[in-house]
């Protein structure tokens with residue numbers, strides 16, 4: 284996936300990104316509105332329509348209020364003492380109007396609060412659902428990470444802010460139109476002047492908003508970095524090393540450096556905004572002062588009644604402030620639109636799903652794996668040009684128990700990742716049951732594979748979920764959970780826990796029990812067994828298991844894979860005795876394959892490494908006398 288830069292940001296060679304503003308840009312930012320409106324409507328149609336109607340009503344209410352004030356005051360001034368009836372009627376109208384307006388205002392506040400929560404939940408669900416469809420390759424791509432971060436940042440508040448701006452826009456425009464019509468009775472050219480002056484500030488504010496956006500857009504990698512330092516300083520696993528190596532101050536300093544940088548940039552922009560606001564506010568105030576002076580003069584010359592004087596002054600203030608609001612909402616809307624574009628860009632993003640050699644997938648559902656064949660498979664990780672696997676030819680069939688050994692970085696885990704279809708773009712072919720792996724649906728392949736990776740997950744959840752999550756539809760089956768725990772040799776421990784399989788594991792949530800590294804690993808192995816797969820892979824289970832546990836796990840593993848395919852990757856050469864065949868990998872290549880005896884004869888490297896390990900075990904222990 285290439286670098287995504289919003290089209291409205293221009294990149295000049297050798298220069299940093301710059302905001303590029305023109306009317307086409309402004310118009311384009313509104314192209315996401317239909318999608319947004321559908322989104323609002325889908326969130327809750329009754330609330331959505333209700334809010335729009337209430338907003339319109341709220342928009343005309345100031346002018347109704349003005350009209351009633353004018354009527355009220357003029358009626359008092361012109362009515363004779365004896366006939367109070369007319370004044371009373373106008374007064375009751377006025378009071379009735381204020382009560383209804385306030386009640387509608389409260390209802391709007393109530394609905395808006397609920398709508399905001401629903402919208403934020405809906406957006407979060409959309410982003411999380413989208414993230415769950417991404418591939419491993421996407422998560423290793425910094426560009427995608429940045430986009431995800433930006434989308435996450437904008438999700439919870441930006442769509443609602445746009446909604447609020449739209450509402451503010453509707454309110455301002457209705458109030459403005461009605462107040463301008465009201466003022467027209469007095470002086471048409473002054474009304475137009477008051478209406479239009481605030482709009483001359485739009486281009487300057489728009490330019491500033493664009494610079495602000497570009498700045499925030501560029502911040503994503505630094506934002507992720509600051510998040511990472513926060514994570515290191517607050518996460519229990521990282522915290523051990525942070526304490527032990529005494530690096531808290533160092534990390535804090537780095538974090539501080541980033542946020543201080545943000546502060547300086549923000550301060551710069553805030554200063555520019557303040558300068559602009561000062562200039563335009565002064566201009567508007569001068570104009571308003573002039574308009575008020577004209578109304579006052581007309582009243583003194585008896586051309587206007589006192590009621591009209593009061594209401595025209597209010598109408599001038601109303602026109603002025605709403606015209607300013609309108610200009611500001613327009614700028615705000617364009618700015619929010621820029622952010623929303625990146626949110627929709629993320630939601631519309633295609634997950635990485637390359638098909639090698641233009642192989643068209645047939646969407647076959649894989650029921651059971653009988654055999655797996657690698658035919659001259661070579662692979663480089665995306666963004667690298669070094670082969671992690673080179674010309675691999677391998678045939679595995681049901682009932683095979685295979686051990687894979689080799690030095691660090693020789694490609695053992697990569698081989699498994701290709702079987703699990705975590706990466707799909709490679710040279711050569713992988714066949715399952717003699718059919719190209721790409722002809723099967725990825726889901727059906729993955730549902731057949733139970734893998735315990737080196738960096739397996741420790742879910743901060745109860746034992747039941749820790750084991751059953753690999754086939755969560757059957758998570759309620761206690762017998763199956765216990766059976767899997769037994770197969771991984773952890774059933775006695777589980778039974779001894781305070782609430783057995785319902786015991787919370789880990790220390791993040793209340794009543795959690797912390798397990799040792801090896802015990803966590805056995806839970807992860809049970810999770811792989813819980814899934815009724817047809818191939819099981821243990822990637823370096825020996826890393827956290829003591830020799831006795833390892834023996835137990837391997838013995839159970841070899842029994843279990845009776846009619847399945849079992850693969851275990853290990854650095855303990857002594858563990859390979861459980862395997863029918865051993866694969867020795869070196870520098871991405873399959874160097875040798877055979878039984879232990881065969882490899883001892885044909886593979887010098889294997890023999891050397893095996894003997895090295897055996898010798899180290901046979902060295903006499905130093906005894907202090």
Ligand SMILES: Nc1ncnc2c1ncn2[C@@H]1O[C@H](COP(=O)(O)OP(=O)(O)OP(=O)(O)O)[C@@H](O)[C@H]1O
Nearest residue numbers: 423664667671689690691692693694695696697698
């Ligand atoms: N996600 C990745 N992106 C880029 N390169 C990677 C990635 N994962 C692994 N590699 C590279 O691919 C090569 C093979 O890695 P792999 O993890 O398969 O080795 P391994 O044999 O399992 O090593 P170990 O015994 O240390 O676990 C290494 O050179 C490694 O640097």
